[in-house]
Amino acid sequence: EAEVAQSPRYKITEKSQAVAFWCDPISGHATLYWYRQILGQGPELLVQFQDESVVDDSQLPKDRFSAERLKGVDSTLKIQPAELGDSAMYLCASSPRLAGSTDTQYFGPGTRLTVL
Amino acid sequence: SQKIEQNSEALNIQEGKTATLTCNYTNYSPAYLQWYRQDPGRGPVFLLLIRENEKEKRKERLKVTFDTTLKQSLFHITASQPADSATYLCALDGATNKLIFGTGTLLAVQP
Numbered sequence: 001e002a003e004v005a006q007s008p009r010y011k012i013t014e015k016s017q018a019v020a021f022w023c024d025p026i027s028g029h030a031t032l033y034w035y036r037q038i039l040g041q042g043p044e045l046l047v048q049f050q051d052e053s054v055v056d057d058s059q060l061p062k063d064r065f066s067a068e069r070l071k072g073v074d075s076t077l078k079i080q081p082a083e084l085g086d087s088a089m090y091l092c093a094s095s096p097r098l099a100g101s102t103d104t105q106y107f108g109p110g111t112r113l114t115v116l
Numbered sequence: 117s118q119k120i121e122q123n124s125e126a127l128n129i130q131e132g133k134t135a136t137l138t139c140n141y142t143n144y145s146p147a148y149l150q151w152y153r154q155d156p157g158r159g160p161v162f163l164l165l166i167r168e169n170e171k172e173k174r175k176e177r178l179k180v181t182f183d184t185t186l187k188q189s190l191f192h193i194t195a196s197q198p199a200d201s202a203t204y205l206c207a208l209d210g211a212t213n214k215l216i217f218g219t220g221t222l223l224a225v226q227p
Contacts, residue, residue, distance in 0.1 A: 006158075042120075042205050042217030043160065055215055091159050104150075105215065107159030 002026045004108035014112045018080035021111045025074070025094030031055075033105065034077050035091040036069055043091055049075065082087050082115045090114075118143040120218040122206060127198055128224045137191040137221045139206035144216070146208035149189050153219065154203045163204075164191075196225045203221055 004104040005024040007110050025032050031050055035043035046065065048056040051072040060067065061087055064083070069075040089110045119142040129135050136209050139149070148167045166173045166182045166189065173180045179192040185201035203220040210216040 040219065042207070042219050044217070045214050048214060093159070104162040104165070105160075107161070110157075110159050112157070 004092055004094055004106050006108035007085075007111060007113055008111055010112045010114075011116065013082050014116050015084055016081040018078065019082050019113065021077045021090050021092075021113075023075045023092030023108060025092070026096075026106055029094035029096050029106070030072075031095045031097065031103070032069055032075050033093040033095075034075070035093065037089040037091055037110070039066070039088070046077070046083075079113075082113075084115050087113055087115045117212075118216075120144070120206065120208065120216060122204075122218040123221040126222040128226060131197060131225055133196055135185075135193040135196045135200070135223055135225070137206075137223065139189040139191070139218055141208060144187075144208055144210065146210075148224070149180075149206060149208045150192050150215065151178075151180055151189075152205040152207060152217075154205055154223055156203075158207055162225050169182050194222050196223075198225045198227050201225050 033048050034046045036046050037043045046060045047067045049069045052069050055106050066081055067077045089112050091107055091110045093105040093107045095105045097103050121140045138156055143224055150165045151163045154160040164173055164180045166180045177194045181190045184199055201224050203222050205217050205220045207215045207217045
Protein backbone atom coordinates (compact mmCIF):
# COMPACT_ATOMS: atom_id res chain seq x y z
CA GLU A 1 0.00 0.00 0.00
CA ALA A 2 1.38 3.41 -1.01
CA GLU A 3 2.39 5.70 1.84
CA VAL A 4 3.52 9.26 2.37
CA ALA A 5 7.23 9.31 3.20
CA GLN A 6 8.86 11.87 5.47
CA SER A 7 12.41 12.39 6.66
CA PRO A 8 13.99 12.73 9.02
CA ARG A 9 11.73 11.11 11.63
CA TYR A 10 13.43 13.00 14.44
CA LYS A 11 15.44 16.20 14.48
CA ILE A 12 17.12 17.94 17.39
CA THR A 13 18.57 21.36 16.77
CA GLU A 14 19.65 24.44 18.64
CA LYS A 15 17.73 27.66 18.37
CA SER A 16 18.84 29.97 15.55
CA GLN A 17 19.89 27.00 13.42
CA ALA A 18 18.26 26.08 10.12
CA VAL A 19 16.29 22.85 9.68
CA ALA A 20 14.65 21.23 6.70
CA PHE A 21 12.05 18.51 6.38
CA TRP A 22 11.31 16.44 3.29
CA CYS A 23 8.07 14.85 2.14
CA ASP A 24 7.30 12.48 -0.72
CA PRO A 25 3.53 12.16 -1.23
CA ILE A 26 1.68 9.19 -2.61
CA SER A 27 2.36 8.94 -6.34
CA GLY A 28 -0.17 10.83 -8.41
CA HIS A 29 -1.56 12.90 -5.54
CA ALA A 30 -2.01 16.48 -6.70
CA THR A 31 -2.49 18.10 -3.32
CA LEU A 32 0.15 18.23 -0.60
CA TYR A 33 -0.19 19.66 2.89
CA TRP A 34 2.22 20.55 5.68
CA TYR A 35 0.80 20.60 9.20
CA ARG A 36 2.30 21.42 12.58
CA GLN A 37 1.03 19.52 15.61
CA ILE A 38 1.92 20.68 19.10
CA LEU A 39 1.68 18.01 21.78
CA GLY A 40 -1.91 17.65 23.00
CA GLN A 41 -3.38 19.59 20.11
CA GLY A 42 -4.72 18.79 16.67
CA PRO A 43 -2.75 19.36 13.45
CA GLU A 44 -2.72 22.94 12.20
CA LEU A 45 -2.31 23.59 8.48
CA LEU A 46 0.81 25.55 7.57
CA VAL A 47 0.75 25.36 3.77
CA GLN A 48 -1.20 23.63 1.03
CA PHE A 49 0.04 22.95 -2.51
CA GLN A 50 -1.93 22.10 -5.62
CA ASP A 51 0.69 20.56 -7.90
CA GLU A 52 3.57 23.06 -7.63
CA SER A 53 1.44 26.07 -6.68
CA VAL A 54 0.72 27.32 -3.16
CA VAL A 55 -3.04 27.31 -2.52
CA ASP A 56 -2.98 28.44 1.10
CA ASP A 57 -0.08 29.60 3.24
CA SER A 58 -2.02 31.99 5.45
CA GLN A 59 -0.82 30.26 8.64
CA LEU A 60 2.81 29.91 7.59
CA PRO A 61 5.13 32.22 9.59
CA LYS A 62 6.81 33.54 6.48
CA ASP A 63 9.54 35.42 8.30
CA ARG A 64 11.16 32.10 9.20
CA PHE A 65 9.31 29.31 7.39
CA SER A 66 9.44 28.49 3.70
CA ALA A 67 8.02 25.63 1.65
CA GLU A 68 8.44 24.52 -1.91
CA ARG A 69 7.22 21.82 -4.24
CA LEU A 70 9.23 22.63 -7.32
CA LYS A 71 8.19 19.82 -9.67
CA GLY A 72 4.82 19.22 -8.13
CA VAL A 73 5.95 15.98 -6.52
CA ASP A 74 8.05 16.00 -3.34
CA SER A 75 8.25 18.97 -1.03
CA THR A 76 10.59 20.62 1.47
CA LEU A 77 9.66 22.68 4.51
CA LYS A 78 12.41 24.86 5.97
CA ILE A 79 12.72 26.81 9.20
CA GLN A 80 15.42 29.44 9.55
CA PRO A 81 16.16 30.37 12.24
CA ALA A 82 14.52 27.81 14.50
CA GLU A 83 13.00 29.05 17.76
CA LEU A 84 12.14 27.17 20.95
CA GLY A 85 8.44 27.47 20.16
CA ASP A 86 8.90 25.56 16.92
CA SER A 87 9.28 22.28 18.81
CA ALA A 88 6.43 20.14 17.48
CA MET A 89 5.54 17.30 15.13
CA TYR A 90 5.57 18.34 11.48
CA LEU A 91 3.19 16.26 9.41
CA CYS A 92 2.93 15.98 5.66
CA ALA A 93 -0.25 14.76 3.99
CA SER A 94 -1.44 14.28 0.43
CA SER A 95 -4.74 13.76 -1.33
CA PRO A 96 -5.58 12.74 -4.87
CA ARG A 97 -7.57 15.60 -6.29
CA LEU A 98 -8.17 19.30 -6.19
CA ALA A 99 -7.92 21.28 -2.98
CA GLY A 100 -11.33 21.75 -1.45
CA SER A 101 -12.63 18.33 -2.40
CA THR A 102 -13.77 15.88 0.22
CA ASP A 103 -10.85 13.58 -0.49
CA THR A 104 -9.29 11.74 2.37
CA GLN A 105 -5.92 13.08 3.42
CA TYR A 106 -3.15 10.51 3.80
CA PHE A 107 -0.61 11.45 6.43
CA GLY A 108 3.03 10.56 6.70
CA PRO A 109 4.66 9.46 9.98
CA GLY A 110 5.80 13.00 10.77
CA THR A 111 9.07 14.62 11.83
CA ARG A 112 9.44 15.28 15.54
CA LEU A 113 11.42 18.53 15.94
CA THR A 114 13.02 19.50 19.24
CA VAL A 115 14.63 22.93 19.48
CA LEU A 116 17.06 23.37 22.37
CA SER B 117 -14.85 32.94 17.59
CA GLN B 118 -14.59 29.65 15.73
CA LYS B 119 -13.99 26.57 17.85
CA ILE B 120 -13.93 22.80 17.56
CA GLU B 121 -14.19 21.07 20.91
CA GLN B 122 -13.60 17.44 21.74
CA ASN B 123 -13.65 15.72 25.13
CA SER B 124 -10.61 17.25 26.77
CA GLU B 125 -10.15 14.44 29.24
CA ALA B 126 -9.23 10.88 28.37
CA LEU B 127 -12.08 8.43 27.97
CA ASN B 128 -11.56 5.15 29.81
CA ILE B 129 -13.88 2.25 29.07
CA GLN B 130 -13.97 -1.50 29.55
CA GLU B 131 -13.37 -3.87 26.69
CA GLY B 132 -16.59 -4.86 24.96
CA LYS B 133 -18.40 -1.61 25.80
CA THR B 134 -19.34 1.12 23.35
CA ALA B 135 -17.13 4.20 23.29
CA THR B 136 -18.79 7.49 22.39
CA LEU B 137 -16.66 10.51 21.51
CA THR B 138 -18.05 14.00 20.99
CA CYS B 139 -17.10 16.76 18.58
CA ASN B 140 -18.81 20.14 18.97
CA TYR B 141 -18.17 23.13 16.75
CA THR B 142 -19.00 26.82 16.89
CA ASN B 143 -19.26 29.37 14.10
CA TYR B 144 -18.57 26.92 11.30
CA SER B 145 -20.94 25.67 8.62
CA PRO B 146 -19.12 22.57 7.39
CA ALA B 147 -20.22 20.67 4.33
CA TYR B 148 -18.61 17.55 5.80
CA LEU B 149 -16.81 16.26 8.84
CA GLN B 150 -14.08 13.64 9.07
CA TRP B 151 -12.79 11.44 11.87
CA TYR B 152 -9.16 10.30 12.14
CA ARG B 153 -7.29 7.98 14.46
CA GLN B 154 -3.80 8.88 15.68
CA ASP B 155 -1.44 6.56 17.52
CA PRO B 156 1.46 7.99 19.57
CA GLY B 157 4.28 9.26 17.38
CA ARG B 158 2.38 8.57 14.17
CA GLY B 159 0.38 10.57 11.66
CA PRO B 160 -3.44 10.54 11.70
CA VAL B 161 -5.25 7.83 9.76
CA PHE B 162 -8.60 8.53 8.10
CA LEU B 163 -11.59 6.60 9.43
CA LEU B 164 -14.88 8.07 8.23
CA LEU B 165 -16.35 11.06 6.41
CA ILE B 166 -19.93 12.25 6.86
CA ARG B 167 -21.60 14.96 4.79
CA GLU B 168 -23.99 17.61 6.05
CA ASN B 169 -26.97 15.92 4.43
CA GLU B 170 -26.18 12.57 6.06
CA LYS B 171 -27.40 11.80 9.56
CA GLU B 172 -25.37 8.66 10.12
CA LYS B 173 -22.50 6.70 8.55
CA ARG B 174 -21.27 3.24 9.52
CA LYS B 175 -18.14 1.23 8.87
CA GLU B 176 -17.73 -2.12 10.61
CA ARG B 177 -17.73 -1.33 14.37
CA LEU B 178 -17.64 2.43 13.79
CA LYS B 179 -20.61 4.78 13.57
CA VAL B 180 -20.64 8.54 13.09
CA THR B 181 -23.58 10.90 13.42
CA PHE B 182 -23.76 14.51 12.29
CA ASP B 183 -26.33 16.96 13.67
CA THR B 184 -26.00 20.34 11.97
CA THR B 185 -28.67 21.82 14.24
CA LEU B 186 -26.79 20.90 17.40
CA LYS B 187 -23.47 21.51 15.60
CA GLN B 188 -22.25 18.19 16.87
CA SER B 189 -20.83 14.90 15.65
CA LEU B 190 -20.75 11.73 17.71
CA PHE B 191 -18.28 8.93 17.01
CA HIS B 192 -19.11 5.47 18.35
CA ILE B 193 -16.96 2.35 18.57
CA THR B 194 -19.01 -0.72 19.46
CA ALA B 195 -17.56 -3.83 21.08
CA SER B 196 -14.40 -1.86 21.86
CA GLN B 197 -11.05 -3.62 22.08
CA PRO B 198 -7.74 -2.62 23.68
CA ALA B 199 -6.39 -2.18 20.13
CA ASP B 200 -8.86 0.70 19.71
CA SER B 201 -6.89 2.72 22.27
CA ALA B 202 -5.65 5.85 20.50
CA THR B 203 -6.39 9.54 20.06
CA TYR B 204 -9.36 10.30 17.84
CA LEU B 205 -9.51 13.57 15.95
CA CYS B 206 -12.48 15.19 14.30
CA ALA B 207 -11.90 17.59 11.43
CA LEU B 208 -14.22 19.79 9.41
CA ASP B 209 -13.88 21.90 6.31
CA GLY B 210 -13.20 25.50 7.24
CA ALA B 211 -14.26 28.53 5.25
CA THR B 212 -11.32 28.29 2.88
CA ASN B 213 -11.72 24.62 1.98
CA LYS B 214 -9.09 23.41 4.40
CA LEU B 215 -9.47 20.87 7.16
CA ILE B 216 -9.66 22.27 10.68
CA PHE B 217 -8.84 19.70 13.35
CA GLY B 218 -10.08 19.43 16.89
CA THR B 219 -7.70 18.77 19.77
CA GLY B 220 -8.54 15.08 19.87
CA THR B 221 -9.81 12.71 22.54
CA LEU B 222 -7.61 10.02 24.03
CA LEU B 223 -9.47 6.72 24.29
CA ALA B 224 -8.16 3.98 26.58
CA VAL B 225 -9.87 0.58 26.42
CA GLN B 226 -9.11 -1.55 29.44
CA PRO B 227 -8.97 -5.36 29.04
